Amino acid sequence: MSEIRHIVYDIGKVLIHYDPDIPFSRIIPDAVERRWFFDNVCTSEWNIEQDRGRSWEEAEALLIADFPEHEKNIRAFRQHWHDMVPHHYEDSVALMEGLVAAGHDVTMLTNWASDTFREARGRFPFLETPRGVTVSGDVGLIKPDRRIYDLHVETFGLDPKASLFIDDSQKNVNAAIDAGWQAVLFTNAKTLEADLERLGIGR
Structure with a gap:
């Protein structure tokens, strides 16, 4: 397993609650x-x-x-x-912000409509904390399509084998692995923190 140099977050149900x-x-x-x-x-x-x-x-x-x-x-x-999208997950966001503050390279890759994501950015300022984001609605591709993972790698200059993807959807996690990334399934912040520690990623 390669050393992780890049951490890529999904957003919905990982950082921000979503429930129609x-x-x-x-x-x-x-x-x-x-x-x-x-x-x-x-x-x-x-x-x-x-x-x-x-x-x-x-x-x-x-x-x-x-x-x-x-x-x-x-x-x-x-x-x-x-x-x-009534609120964010405070513990999950704190973990992400801690990773950025510790000097880790953090970006985001999300399935989200363009216009509603722009509105979300206005409501949730922490979305500006990572280095950048690939929004599916802006690029015309959605997870788990392999092409959106490859596009994110190209856009942000990532090494796939040194990239860790965090998503609440198993099919999206599997697609990242198929694209040559490392990946973990998000269930809650506590479990994610344990996963990061297991992988040698500290805050």
Whole structure:
């Protein structure tokens, strides 16, 4: 195992909480109806295309054409996006900031729509702490596509085998490993800190 010289963070569910149920528990109070809406209308597959770069206007128009009776709730997904990211994880962010302060090279690689990520930067100043970020919506690629890992390496001058990727999704972790990186699955800050210590990375 190579010495780790670069640490790359995912953001959603690693540094910042994300949960569409927060606003939609008010918008669609019935749990069964709400689950149907997420399984059939505003699905994860639909949402991730905005992470790939599709505009919200196009995304909404596609769904409204198929589900005109749900137009209000479809538009509510973007309108209430801020409620879906209510807070950051203080312990996880403190760990990341400690790594930067200790002189480690930290960047971020995230599946996130361009416009909402710009808004997130305004709300969460710590997103400016690492050296930089690759945002899927800006580059038209999403994890676990190998090309976004290679692009991040090229953009920030990383050595893949000396890079550690931290993500809450096992498929994204596996893709990083397939791209020649080292990687760990994020579950919580305490476990991540233990993983970093095991890998010889201190603050």
